[in-house]
Amino acid sequence: MKLLLVYPPLTRALPSILPGEVEAGRGCFPPLGILYLAAAVKGLPGIELSAIDAPTQELTAEQIADRVLRERIDVVGITILSFHLLDAIELAQKIKQKSPQTLIVAGGPHPHIYPVETLGLGMFDFAALGEGEEIFPAFLSGLARGEQEPVVPGIISRSKRADADLTFSNLPDLDRLPFPERTLLPVEKYFSVLSPLRPSTTAISSRGCPYRCIFCDRPHLGKKFRARSASNVVAEMEACAALGIREIIFYDDNFTTSRERALEIAELILERRLKVAWDIRARVGDLKPLDYHLLRRAGLQRIHFGVESGDPELLESLQKKITIAQAREAFQAANKAGIETLAYFMLGLPGENLDTLNRTLALGRELKPDYIHFSLLMLFPATPVYALALEKGIVQRDLWREFAKNPQPDFQPPIWEEKLGREELVSALHRAYREFYLRPGYIFSRLARTRSWAGFKTQTRMGWSMLGLKK
Structure with missing residues (x-):
């Protein structure tokens, strides 16, 4: 059986919450989801496995469909985010046009939230819920036995979508999973715009987050914190280094949920040199102030902190359970340890006005992060803040479900428009980036800390991106 796992082209993605200049300069990261699936099915008898990262490999939907036909691919798995649904649909349609017998399985966050709607579109044969590392190999094994529609909890067929069981379970022991099959994709092409070290990769050392932030949008991973052991994480880091990878970007919701495990990882890195x-x-x-020094000695280059707002009341309304005083202490401690910092802030929160916006911008400058990331609060599907927007009439209809049923290219993702409208918020977003990055003091301090020609080019690229922001 020939299996192709695909991260689809991104030519029809929905409008981003970020300014285009910022979105274009973020870097290029491997699609870990399909690489984890690849590792899980690699040992199955009779499986011929391949993978495509279409944006990185610069492949169109037409080219991928041609390959499916030429290589007589039996099953195609496509990972789908709601923002990329239109691209996934176009790819699946072209595959079905050229190779109708090929089965197409939709996985990822979007079909997890909207499995019935996804299958109702007509071009996907199956949808997978939750994490796929165990259910997908079981599904493929059923197909290999000649089953037309293998019965696997968590995988739904188009023909039985109306009365499908939508329950799913998360994997309890992440140490049992093989490491992502990174060699299926061009390792050398991945990089982060924040780092001069190339190539880089991403990794996930834990899944699920125990906190209840109202804007969180990763429902397929659940809310129970499940962590890999420190030894397992460091073993993957060693495997990455053996591939020539120079920097690993951990994409956990929160790497430090267990302080003890974070410190153990650092100690193991030092022990193994x-x-x-x-x-x-x-x-x-x-973390405690001295913890940052241990992490830095172990090679930690950068910490991304979600601060979200400079207004205490708005911060409390997000249910993030942090304080501005904690943010000040964390940034000060990281800076003292020589660790670069990136601060995340969101504009357009429930109750946001011009005064709260200005407090957020002021805190962003006060914390003195090396980088800052502003975005508008996006009302993602299946989040508490989206449910609240529907309840309060901020959003009049369930726009995301309507989009899932009938995707249109002019769909505009909803934001919280109450005291400030979309135009005002977008203008504030551009102003926030300009006021932070175009300060002479910031520019000189960044260039003074640049230690290499690659680093200088990175800083220059970012600077030109900021200059492109509209007033």
């Missing part, structure tokens, strides 16, 4: 840079997303308040 592993020379690879790494980058994490963390929650302010999780």
Whole structure:
């Protein structure tokens, strides 16, 4: 059986919450989802496995469909985010036009939230819920036995979507999973715009987040925190280094949910004398000031902190359970340890006005992060804040479900428009980037800290991107 796993082209993606200049300069990262699936099915007897990262490999839907026909691919798995649904549909349609007998399985966050609607579109044969590392191999094994529609909990067929069981379960022991099959894709092409070290890759050391932030949009991973052991994480880092990868960007919701595990990872890196840079997303308040020095000695280059707002009341309304005082302490401690920092802030929160916006921008400058990432609060499907927007009439209809049923290219993802309208918020977003990145003091400090020609080029690219922002 020939299996092709695909991250689709991104030529028809929905409008981003970020300014185009910022979106275009983020870097290029491997699609871990299909690489985890690839590793899970690799050992199945009779499977011929291949993978495509269409944006990175610059492949069109037409080219991929031609390959499916030419190589007589039996099953295609497509990972789908709601923002990329139109591209996934176009790819599936072209595959069905050229190779009608090929089965197409939709996976990822969008079909997890909207499985019935996804299958109702007509071009996908099956939809997978939750995490696929166990259910997808079971599904393929059923096909290999000659079953037309294998009965596997968590995988739904188009013909039985009306009365399908939509329950799913998450994997309890992540250490049992093989590492992502990175060699299926061009390792050398992946990089982060924040780092001069290339190539880079991404990794996930835990799944699920125990916190209840109202804007969180990863429902397929659940809310139970499941962590890989420190030894398992460091073993994957060693495997990445053996491939020539120079920096690993951890995409956990929060790498420091377990402070003890984070410190154990750092100690193991030092014990094994592993020379690879790494980058994490963390929650302010999780670490103690001295912890940052240990992490830095172990090669940690950068921490991304979600601060979200400079207004205490708005921050509390997000149910993030952090304080501005904790943010100040975390950034100060990281800076003292020599770790670069990136601050995430969101504009357009429930209750946002011009005064709260200005407090957020002021805190962004006060914290002195090396980088800052502003975005508008996007009302993602299946999040508490989207449900609240529907309840309060901020959003009049269930726009995301309507889009899932009948995707249109002019769909505009909803934001929280109450005291400030979309035009005002977009203008504030552009102003926030300009006011932070175009300060003379910031520009000179960044160039002074640049230690290499590659780093200088990175900073220059980012600078030109900021200059392109509209007033």
